[in-house]
Amino acid sequence: MVYDVAAVRAEFPALSEGAAHFDGPGGSQTPAVVADAVAGALRAAVANRGTVTKAEQRAEEIVAAARTAAADLVGGTAGGIVFGRSMTQLTYDFSRTLAKNWGPGDEIVVTRLDHDANVRPWVQAAAASGASLRWANFDPATGMLTPADVEAVLSPRTRLIAVTAASNLLGSRPDVPAIAAAARRLGALTYVDGVHLTPHDLVDFTALGADFFACSPYKFLGPHLGLLHASADVLEALRPDKLRPMPDTVPERFELGTLPYELLAGTTAAIDFLANLVPGTGNRRRRLVESMTTLAKHEAVLLDRLEAGLASIPAVTGYGDPDRRRTPTALFNVAGRTPAQMYRGLAERGVNAPAGTFYAWECAERLGLGTTGAVRAGIAPYTDESDVDRLLAGVAELGG
Structure with missing residues (x-):
């Protein structure tokens, strides 16, 4: 084509x-269609999400449409999409939530290939929980991080591996499915920074085998916010800090405050634009x-x-x-x-x-x-x- x-x-x-x-x-x-979608959401009547007024219904529709579009983008499910201020903010939120179950003797693995947004939240969460930190190094001559590099620092005490799907500095793409499989064999979770990969290649969450995949719409032609995908059962097992009146349903329990409806409308438009880069069917x-x-x-x-x-x-x-x-x-x-x-x-x-x-x-x-x-x-x-x-x-x- x-x-x-x-x-x-x-x-x-x-x-x-x-x-x-x-x-x-x-x-x-x-693209212009994204700017138009953002402006259109701001020009129309919206309110806090609900089912009574037309403004409330419009807010519900915008959120539902964005979840479905994001799920299509990453090959996931709408119920597994969490929106946040940025990938960095989402990673901090999830690191703190996951760290509630960590303690001395547990080990967290980070890599030297990653953007600091997929390093520092885990470094700090591990320190706060008493867990130990293990570093996976990459070959500076090739810029590649291999599954063997990660497996060298794994143990039965590994609780989570944080790894990039593509280095934002070098573009290097680790073999995430192999790394995630190694984590799963130990009963550990895998958190993937997909910010740099998502604009360039098709994402298939199931094929990756990871537990979490985070990315940023403003890197793939959309507005400034972040999104994360995880399977519903993984999200159901987590209890984040939240306000008492907030919904306790998944994924809403992870989204603090009112969502930016205009940015969600822009995200849907950006994903639709990507889907129509070439003539297609289906x-x-x-x-x-x-x-x-x-x-x-x-x-x-x-x-x-x-x-x-x-x-x-x-x-x-x-x-x-x-x-x-x-x-x-x-x-x-x-x-x-x-x-x-x-x-x-x-x-x-x-x-x-x-x-x-x-x-x-x-x-x-x-x-x-x-x-x-x-x-x-x-x-x-x-x-x-x-x-x-x-x-x-x-x-x-x-x-x-």
Whole structure:
């Protein structure tokens, strides 16, 4: 199936400003239909969820639609979708809830490949509960975390493994199903940070074998909030702190306060947009399968073009192994230029490719990048060949 990137780009008003955007890993641009959905929810009468007034009913419909859309996106069930302020907030909430059942002798596993949002909440929850912390290291030469790396720090006392589905710094994709299977054999839970993977490939919660999968709609063309999916039986077993009048049903017991209806409407619109990236048939999940599969192929071609171009520039040092499983993300530095200088120099040339560690502190340190990090270029659904060529021209000029 052909991916019509020109037609996709036409749906993004922000692209009319002229910049080539490689900043998607930090937050994607938004199609007009998403902005319209947010505005439409704000313009219509809404109220706290209920069944009496039309405004109450509309709020209920928005929430139900967003849960169903999110479930279609991750291959889960609507009753397992929890919405929150961000992936970070949701992870903190769930780490505190899970830690109620931890104590001395229990072990929690985190990895040095992960964004700090899937590290620090578990580090702090383990310390507060008296549980021990175990670190899984990745190979800095390849940027890959293998199941063997994780299994090396597991024991019968492991209670939870927190692992990324794709590194937000390198794009590296661990074998989550194998890691989750190892956890399950020990009776441990697996919490997956899917923020960087979800915009680029089809997610199948059942195939992953994980217990929790968290992601951020603003990374896949939607508004700023977070969502988490878990099986209903896992959620039923957890008792989070909540206000006394709050519902005790799942998933509502995990959602503190009134949900942002306008952002949920935008999330549904973003998922529908992804489902319609290419012409398809069938229900939304089926269309997501077709669209995300086609998108992944399009982005892989652009990543090949980008990496070949970077490799041809003598001053460039790249990180990670291009032959391994990765999202369309390139991390690099340029001799004679600091990452910050490259960031500013590219911006002056109309190319948005930020630099830093991007909250993946443990990962950057293991790569030897310290606190200055490197330049990160992420390909998005609206990226085309001219964007890649502009980035390469800028890097070549600044590195020459």
